[in-house]
Amino acid sequence: MNFKTVAFERSFGISSQLTESTLPEIAFAGRSNVGKSSLLNKLFNRKGLAKVSSTPGKTATINFFSTDDARFVDLPGYGYARVSKTEHERWAELIEGYFNQERNFALVCSLIDIRHPASALDENMVRFLQDAQLPYLIVLTKGDKLSQQKCNQQRSALRKQLSIDDDTPMVITSSLKGSGIDNLRREIARFVEN
Numbered sequence: 001m002n003f004k005t006v007a008f009e010r011s012f013g014i015s016s017q018l019t020e021s022t023l024p025e026i027a028f029a030g031r032s033n034v035g036k037s038s039l040l041n042k043l044f045n046r047k048g049l050a051k052v053s054s055t056p057g058k059t060a061t062i063n064f065f066s067t068d069d070a071r072f073v074d075l076p077g078y079g080y081a082r083v084s085k086t087e088h089e090r091w092a093e094l095i096e097g098y099f100n101q102e103r104n105f106a107l108v109c110s111l112i113d114i115r116h117p118a119s120a121l122d123e124n125m126v127r128f129l130q131d132a133q134l135p136y137l138i139v140l141t142k143g144d145k146l147s148q149q150k151c152n153q154q155r156s157a158l159r160k161q162l163s164i165d166d167d168t169p170m171v172i173t174s175s176l177k178g179s180g181i182d183n184l185r186r187e188i189a190r191f192v193e194n
């Protein structure tokens with residue numbers, strides 16, 4: 001797997017427009033503000049690749065980025081309290097539309113903020129991945145905000161809360177410090193090359 005050359009492909013506001021799945025896809029899901037854009041930028045060492053914003057709740061789109069051997073799929077963030085019903089419907093259409101298509105799902109990275117218990121929406125997301133038997137892993141973001149010991153405690157607590165089996169990786173990352181990023185790259189490569 002090569003993380004050196006990546007290009008933004010396209011943004012989609014409606015799932016029927018999604019281009020056909022030609023490469024293994026690695027999707028990223030999580031609540032708004034979890035650190036998804038920062039993580040994508042860090043994975044590829046490209047600051048402006050995915051937009052980083054401190055004001056969550058931008059218009060929902062699915063964004064495709066591609067490398068030589070895989071496609072990275074930035075799913076719209078969930079759980080922003082102040083979105084309209086229309087915006088929520090748009091979000092649901094995109095997520096459900098994406099997962100209902102015949103696509104080459106190599107891996108779904110479900111992002112959760114390491115500082116807090118998983119929210120009801122995080123629980124729904126993970127339960128969906130488990131029920132659909134999609135290949136997935138958990139990325140615990142903002143690891144720099146807690147001590148190493150606290151990080152490990154939180155990881156165990158979240159494993160229990162979300163009923164995540166021991167074979168499913170839970171990678172602690174910090175986009176600020178860069179920790180865990182290599183580990184995540186290795187896990188992604190392992191799933192894509194499987």
Ligand code: GDP
Pocket residue numbers: 030031032033034035036037038039051052053054056077141142143144145173174175176177
């Ligand atoms: P997104 O809405 O999930 O794409 O989240 P962003 O990447 O835009 O990040 C939301 C906020 O969290 C921004 O203020 C980021 O600077 C901050 N953030 C993201 N990742 C980290 C991290 O690893 N550590 C810390 N301390 N802050 C982070």
